[in-house]
Amino acid sequence: MLKTEMRNPKTTHLDRMTTAEMLRVIQEENHNAVMAVDGCLEAVARAVDIATDALRKGGRLIYVGAGTSGRLGVLDASEACPTFGVPEGTITGVMAGGVEALYRAGEPEEDSAEFGIRDLKAINLASADCVVGVSAAGGAEYVLAAVAYAKSLGCATVGLTCNEGSPLAKRTDIAIVTDTGAEIVTGSTRMKAGTAHKLVLNMLSTCSMVHLGNVYENMMVNLKPTNEKLRERMVGIVSEIKKVGRDEARKLLEDNGWSIRKLLAKN
DSSP: OOGGGSOOGGGTTGGGOOHHHHHHHHHHHHHHHHHHHHTTHHHHHHHHHHHHHHHHTTOOEEEEEOHHHHHHHHHHHHTHHHHHOOOTTSEEEEETTTGGGGTSOOHHHHTOHHHHHHHHHHTTOOTTOEEEEEOSSSOOHHHHHHHHHHHHHTOEEEEEESSTTOHHHHSSSEEEEOOOOSOSSTTOTTTHHHHHHHHHHHHHHHHHHHHTTOEETTEEOSOOOOSHHHHHHHHHHHHHHHTOOHHHHHHHHHHTTTOHHHHHHTO
């Protein structure tokens, strides 16, 4: 049996616990999710490097998942543009069931190999892209078919799963296995497994964006002034980097077309 489907011996009496007892055991298992990421950092580093290489050459970082795994990929991808100022689609999330599945369960689509291939074709997958298949159990047909199609085109592939030896781990160039074990509620991988995968996806996108120069020191310097919050953040960043007041920082940005990177390149 897959570890993610086993019963957790700590919670066989979950239905008889007090609220405080439930919270304590859930939090203990949350810590275990973080520790599971510790065990696969070497694989994550390799994945970051191939993703960065793909992005540097004009390819995309594409997450493919189903259920919670798919939603987490879409979430991480959707935040790349406002955080790092990259063009729409640079990091993309594709999930079984499409946009509607962000709001409702889409289990039937998870079993469709045909849909996995169809959805990658719909975004014009190319050999320069890096595809990350995300599946807690590691056996979703939608994800496996998508990864196989990506490999057939020559894409670099990564598998993010919680089960060592799962089909996804075996069929990708790099396997990231966050061994989170049995869930608090048996089989509910939206919990520990999802937590671990959110951490890894954060690492993949953030580290690749840092490598591409979208972060200066630890500040977001490729932001776009699309709303007042971001404009004020940009003013604060320039004020910090240039050691000037906010009024002067705003003028520097206005003189440089609201581009922090352009401003920095002059010095």
